[in-house]
Amino acid sequence: MPKCKYCGSNITKFDKDICPICGAKNPFGGDDSQTVDITETIDTINQKDDKKIECKQKSRLIRGFLCMFLGIFGIDDLYLGIKKRFLIRLCVSAVCYVILVAIFYFVFKDNVVLMLLLPFLIIFAIYFVIGIVLLFIKNQKDSNGVFLR
Numbered sequence: 001m002p003k004c005k006y007c008g009s010n011i012t013k014f015d016k017d018i019c020p021i022c023g024a025k026n027p028f029g030g031d032d033s034q035t036v037d038i039t040e041t042i043d044t045i046n047q048k049d050d051k052k053i054e055c056k057q058k059s060r061l062i063r064g065f066l067c068m069f070l071g072i073f074g075i076d077d078l079y080l081g082i083k084k085r086f087l088i089r090l091c092v093s094a095v096c097y098v099i100l101v102a103i104f105y106f107v108f109k110d111n112v113v114l115m116l117l118l119p120f121l122i123i124f125a126i127y128f129v130i131g132i133v134l135l136f137i138k139n140q141k142d143s144n145g146v147f148l149r
Contacts, residue, residue, distance in 0.1 A: 004019040004027040005028065006027060007022040007024070009021040011027060016028055057146055057147070057149045058149070060140055063140070063148060064131050065131065067130055068127065068131030069128075069131070071124075071127030071128070071131055072120070072123050072127050073089075074087075074088075074089035074093070077089060080148075081143030082142075093123055096119075100119030100122060101116060101119050
């Protein structure tokens with residue numbers, strides 16, 4: 001905040017003609033024009049853009065096969081570098097497996113192998129179909145925003 005050159009009290013920049021405290025004329029003294037340079041250059045390239053340029057383009061075919069065979073563990077998202085989605089898919093698969101085991105526990109009480117294997121095969125089949133679908137989707141991106149080849 002500017003100060004009056006006569007009484008030293010804080011005044012606003014709108015009180016440039018007369019000081020409201022002491023009544024002196026021209027309390028700022030001299031030139032008080034304050035300008036801001038609006039023609040500064042803005043740096044538009046950030047680190048994320050540089051990272052996109054340096055990374056290697058990943059394959060849609062590899063992602064599809066990873067989803068078909070290891071999709072139950074979310075490995076295809078880990079391949080793309082999407083770690084949050086990898087962890088979410090891993091947790092969702094584990095919860096679905098536990099729920100299916102609990103359901104099949106009441107159906108196959110005597111056969112423990114079938115009770116544990118059948119839920120795994122069901123989830124595996126679902127991700128196998130999702131992997132086949134991912135092979136035919138064209139505009140897929142990895143974690144850096146680069147399209148898959």
